[in-house]
Amino acid sequence: MRLFVTYTPAAVAMLDRDMRYVLASQRWLTDYGLSDQEIIGRSHYELFPDIPESWRAVHRRSLAGASEGSEEDPFPRSDGSVDWVRWKIYPWHTTSGEIGGVILFTEVITERKRLEDTLRKQAKTLQELSTPIVPLSQAVLVLPLVGVVDSGRAQQMMQHLLDKVVERQARVAIIDITGVPHIDTHSAAALVQVARAVRLLGAQVVLTGIRPEVSRAIVGLGIDLAGIVTRRDLQSGIAFATATAPGAAPSPALTHAAEGNGKTRRVEVLKADAPRTPG
Template sequence: MIDDSQSSAEIERENAALRRRVAELEGAQAKLEALCAVSAAFIAFFDRNGVVLEMFPTLVIPAEMVRHARGRHLTSVVREDYIARCAEVIRESLATQTVLSIEYPVTLRDRQLWIQAACKPFTEDSVLWVGRDVTAQRHLASAQAELRDFQALVDSAPDGVCMASEEGAIFYANQAFRTMTGHGDGTLGMRLSDLYVEEQDPLAGIVQRCFERGSWQGTLGLDQRDGGTLPCQVSMVALAGEAGRPPALATIARDLTPLREAELERLALQEQVIQAQQATLRELSTPLVPLAEGVVAMPLIGALDSARAQQAMEKLLDGIVQHQFHTAILDVTGVKDVDAESADALLRIARAARLLGAKLVLTGIGPDTAQTLVDLDVDLESITTHSTLQSGIAHALAPRPARRAARAQRRASS
């Protein structure tokens, strides 16, 4: 009986100890679950094949997902292109008995998150997997990388870029803008009104309109440190203050000097082309056509103003001297509106040719031209005239006795 009583007492003590142990374990389990419930981590146990043995609900793992997670493979949440990498981490962690880390994307509640996880061997065939959401950090890192790329692009841009506060104080300027102002790093802290000048419209009004409308474009002068003013095509953009930041103003300035220099060069080249074309036209408008030895013809077309008459005289006289012409035929068939200036020009050409020992034959005088010459009382006694170029050429090429007979016949008929 005594032995039975002792056995019962020992069993009772053992049961009591077991109950205390169970209570302790239940308390620890409750604490663990409470700790997990307020944790922002992903906590689970996987076997070596990537099957979920246990998962705890946390701030990022809903209880409903935990209830359906046991026995499921990590393929249910991990993105397909990362499944093999996660499985390899589990196998390597168990093989080397070391803690390994990995970042991978998962889809939870129709959202894609990035998880940074640590994989720690727990038993010979299972691992503890603790991960945390690093989506925001990745987005921040990506945004920072984009910002660095954008800043590198702006810093190396050929146009001058600066940013200023709403009051116009410059707090950023790329290298091109610092070079354009000539102030270098001293550009920072200066005001836009210290650099940009616009006589017709004060800069303050331009800035105000930019903030009202969102943007502004126009031409401004940029004062330089050496006293010069750089003509610039300026674009201004108002930047609304976000996340507690005050409004700002971004400006992009393009130096118009190369463009204006190129325009001046283009205009100069255009003027040269025009002058060359005019010279060619003048050359074509007063051609010398040799007809025979000592005989040349110059047909004139269009208006005969003083400049063209001077050109015709110079070219005809040069030809007479150079080629020893004794007879020059000046055909005015194509000359329109013969007036006093044109008639005087013809007389001057005839007198100049005579001084060089050549005779001038005037052809192509039609009824209107003849009437004009009569009305102007132009003396053509010293000039041989013919109504057509053909008759004038025949006269010039005829033997001299024949020409004298023709002249006598004309005088008799008159």
């Protein structure tokens, strides 16, 4: 038993009823910075004085017979840092059948958590890049779409746009689809769903950039655009928004972009709020 626990590749510790170490694996000593200490017979709480009450409660429950575990929990270190661990705890029994203490199995997953956090941040950045929302003014938002609008992207677009409408208390949201190559039943339905959700927040939706082929597709699909203002291009949409929401005068960059071709418009809209350098 002693050899098994000591040399198992997992982080394992066996403690008695007073939470004093009976056995510990090499991995346990390494993971918790105890390799240079003799821990057998010492209290777990002496080695980890900052362990939170929630963990102490887990130990008490296990000493009373409970088996518990978690896929991820924060573990505070004495230097103020916090690791993340996956763990399980079980009571162990003496030859007479009484609970002699607990056995802890843990795995430090801090690096995995950091990677997951990085991936989440990258996903959020990609989402914002795929659904860029440009504030034309406090009252007007512009969402220039480029590429295919599938159900997943539509859901992201809806959440992002709704958040911005609430955050800025916008009165008009312009959705420009000049850069959307084609409209099918799913993408059209998704756009209408987004528009209706925005209207429920009290903002007017303006759909711009509807090319003739897209217009024919919408009619052919029987998509109901009732309650949604449509304009041929972004410039017309901005003019409508300016008249609808007083004080929503467009910036020069947006005005210039709206008068350009489709490609220029998309690039300039994305850069409308970017700082400009002299010359």
